[in-house]
């Protein structure tokens with residue numbers, strides 16, 4: 001591939017910080033950069049607590065585990081999302097209840113309320129899709145009304161806000177991902193943020209094999225996981241945080257370039273009222289079959305990707321309850337994620353759009 005969908009974009013400081021970590025010999029998992037990275041996320045998002053992890057998926061898993069979600073419990077989850085929003089529900093042997101998207105592409109509030117009314121739902125996992133905020137205040141109010149815990153899958157939406165408050169900070173827990181294609185990358189990594197000090201303390205303990213405190217040996221009353229982020233990767237994260245606002249500004253510029261070029265042949269993902277997204281990926285619906293565009297771009301060495309195939313259409317999920325009107329199926333059939341790397345130029349976008357127009361305009 002000549003042009004990737006959303007490749008890493010280093011600031012230039014990463015190697016200096018990695019060198020510092022090497023010189024201090026904090027090569028073993030934890031170390032000062034882990035704390036610095038957690039502090040940087042807390043300062044940026046105003047989340048009261050943060051825990052650096054090896055992935056966002058592990059963050060969702062820890063959230064479910066400390067909330068006591070177990071076999072037989074039902075957890076509502078966005079259907080129009082990546083599998084990692086849902087798989088931790090299965091790790092806990094709980095049962096997903098899949099909720100459709102609406103015209104905003106985000107979770108359908110009516111379908112969510114319907115599910116909350118009809119099923120005994122213990123927790124709701126909401127994805128902020130493609131870097132755009134879901135109507136999270138309204139979702140939080142529904143969760144409160146029906147006594148369900150809210151976990152925000154903000155893996156894609158670091159820096160996005162709803163009523164000027166960061167996505168990830170409305171729920172009892174939120175997660176951000178730093179895998180290779182995210183707006184900020186540590187090569188692989190994630191952050192769990194949370195509102196409740198005691199629950200976050202539990203999550204921290206579980207993330208390092210559930211060792212009991214106060215013993216010279218390793219004492220275990222329960223089992224945990226090896227989920228923490230290494231000091232070396234956290235050093236990359238600290239350097240990346242310094243340029244996060246620049247990256248968001250560039251992502252939004254790229255979106256505006258696409259809008260300008262494709263205004264007659266694409267319908268872009270909306271940004272809902274009172275929110276500002278990070279436009280992690282520019283995504284749009286087309287009249288033609290998006291796979292035609294996908295193939296044409298691929299021939300030219302340009303990566304694109306169909307929108308998420310909804311979870312309720314996945315063979316894995318055929319036995320799970322689904323609430324909604326099938327909106328996400330239509331989005332999947334017509335939508336494409338366009339290359340959105342922050343090193344792309346105006347000329348690159350013109351070239352990509354020329355190919356799109358030749359096949360679909």
Ligand SMILES: Cc1ncc(COP(=O)(O)O)c(C=O)c1O
Nearest residue numbers: 055056057082084155177179190
């Ligand atoms: C919506 C969503 N949830 C969860 C994840 C999982 O993040 P990670 O790869 O850090 O586990 C991703 C991305 O990979 C994602 O896009």
